[in-house]
Amino acid sequence: MTIPTRAVATTALLLLWPALFNGAPLIFSDTLDFPAMMLDPAGRPIRALGYGAFAGLPALLTGSFWPVVVAQALLTAWATHAAIAATLPALPPRLHVLAGVAIAALTSAGWAASYAMPDALTAPGLLALFLVLAGARGVRLAVAAALVALAAASHVTHVLILFAAIGAVAALGLAPWRQALLAAALTLAGAGVVIGANRLLSGHAEYVRGGEVFLAARLAGDGLLQRELAARCPDPALPLLCAALPVMQRDADEFLWEGNSPLRPGGDFFAASAEMRIANAATMAGFWPDWIAASLARAARQVLAVRAGDGLERELMRIFAPRLAPLLGKDAARIALASRQLQEELAEHPVTLVPVPAALLGLALAPLLLVILRQRRAWPAYRPALLLLAVVLAGYLANALAIGFGGSVHPRYAARIVWLLPLAAGAALAAHRFGGMTGGLRTATDPL
Structure with a gap:
């Protein structure tokens, strides 16, 4: 089983359409904190250092957030097709490409990937967790492990989401305990690196301040x-x-x-x-x-709350775009000031409604498919699909609970992860309807 390179490249390019449509990477008020914290690494940040290193350093070095969103698109595309290949190992490359086109065009995946925010790593981190739990090996395991740790180091809600998914999978008996322990260790490692770095730099052993x-x-x-x-x-x-x-x-x-x-x-x-x-x-x-x-x-x-485009209000851009100049240079500020974000209310553009039907359909189908397939006598034949459904559903519900208990309701918190529901539901339907694509009966310990 291989991950079609052409499909990954095509999907990554298509995932950037919101940034290209905007004329610049999508930014939020928090975006500026990440390069700023890299200029003062000894300070006590209210944002996680993991995403600061991932996004802030490249932005400072290049004077642009374009390298950041390109990297996010590539990670998203790789994790997506790796998850599809793990669930449907016999899927032809042309159908991989078609699946990538559908995800980029009909879901909020591109909005998340084009956003210079930790939200871009929420869904890829959860897909990488699925790969670890499914028993990925070799290079694929190394990349997935790094992506899980990076997600855990990038936002505290990611830590909660990842542990919720691990717990759900363990409770349902869909993955061996060794994979569950490895996944938990990777999540702890990502969070631990942030805590250790803050202890070393500021003297305070904390994930974030405040x-x-x-x-x-x-x-x-x-x-x-x-x-x-x-x-x-x-x-x-x-x-x-x-x-x-x-x-x-x-x-x-x-x-x-x-x-x-x-x-x-x-x-x-x-x-x-x-x-x-x-x-x-x-x-x-x-x-x-x-x-x-x-x-x-x-x-x-x-x-x-599944609409895309939340947080792209014109008034925010008026305030924060000029502040890019002292951080990244005049060109970055000029590009941001000329972007669609500043010229119109992008958050209210009709294209932000396009992902809603797929999100709601996935939200309805994913739990139904999990129950139906799990109750079938031959459910081990669908183990990878069941595992993907369980990881995604548990992660999505944990995401909502984390926001409910600790924050305010905003569509951007759902948009960053809700596109995984139609992905998981589609893969499960294909595994059930076209059993040949699963390559025969598989277990969670088979090499991926």
């Missing part, structure tokens, strides 16, 4: 932090939070990012960190049923 601030924002967005403070203020242990209570925002994003936030005296994002640790613990202890109910409701909304 977890208490983001949790406080989530609790304030639900109104729970305000209820806790109202019951205990004035409190000499919480002077900043008590002073901010009368005007504390009920929107988590505004709580974090509004420049006039009362929680940022003197512009210090971390000024109330020590107080937040105290208040967060007390709030969750006192209002945990409300916190869980609100979080689960957000997770349910996140599951269905």
Whole structure:
């Protein structure tokens, strides 16, 4: 079984269509943090160092995010066709190409790959995890292992998603324990490298800085932090939070990012960190049923928030595009200022709706196929397809839960991973309908 090189190259090129349509790599406000953190490696970043090294260093060296999105497209294309080959080893190369065209044209995969954000590695990392769990060997295992570790080093939600998928596969008995342990070790290694690097560079053994601030924002967005403070203020242990209570925002994003936030005296994002640790613990202890109910409701909304293009608002580009010049040079700023992101509301363009039908179809079919195939007496014949379905479904649900409990609902969080659902469902349908493409009965320990 081989991965058709032509299919990978074709898919990678097609995945870049949103960036080409935009006239520049897609960027978000957070994008600028990654090259910036590489200029100050001894600082305590609120973003993960893994993606900083992956994206920030090439951008600084070349003065452009184009090398970053090209690398992301190649990794996405490779992981996609490697997963298809593992599930359907007898699939002809021409059908690999057709599958890649469909994924690039009809799903949100290209939007994620063209975005200079850690979200671009969410789905490839999960596909790489599938390859490790399926028993990949040799070069394929080495690339998949590196991709799993890179994903784990690039965003904390990736760590949660990867472990959720490992747990689901272990519970369903779809992969040998050796593969599950290896996958867990790779995930821990990726996160551990970030923690170790931060310890070495700044003296603080942490994945990122500011977890208490983001949790406080989530609790304030639900109104729970305000209820806790109202019951205990004035409190000499919480002077900043008590002073901010009368005007504390009920929107988590505004709580974090509004420049006039009362929680940022003197512009210090971390000024109330020590107080937040105290208040967060007390709030969750006192209002945990409300916190869980609100979080689960957000997770349910996140599951269905599948539109592409979120985060590409024109106003954000007006603010952040000029800031590219001191980081990457005048050419990078000029290209960004001439992009479609700044000239129109790309987030509202009709093309952002194209991936929605495939996403919803995959969301409906994937769990149904997992149940149907798993209940068949000959289910071991479909083990790779079942494994892919389990990894993708568990990862997608864990993604929604991570956002529900720790953030705000945004379509970009679903778009980065939802395209795996139609991919997994399509592969499972093909394995079930055209058994010859599976190359006969296989087990999870067969070499890939």
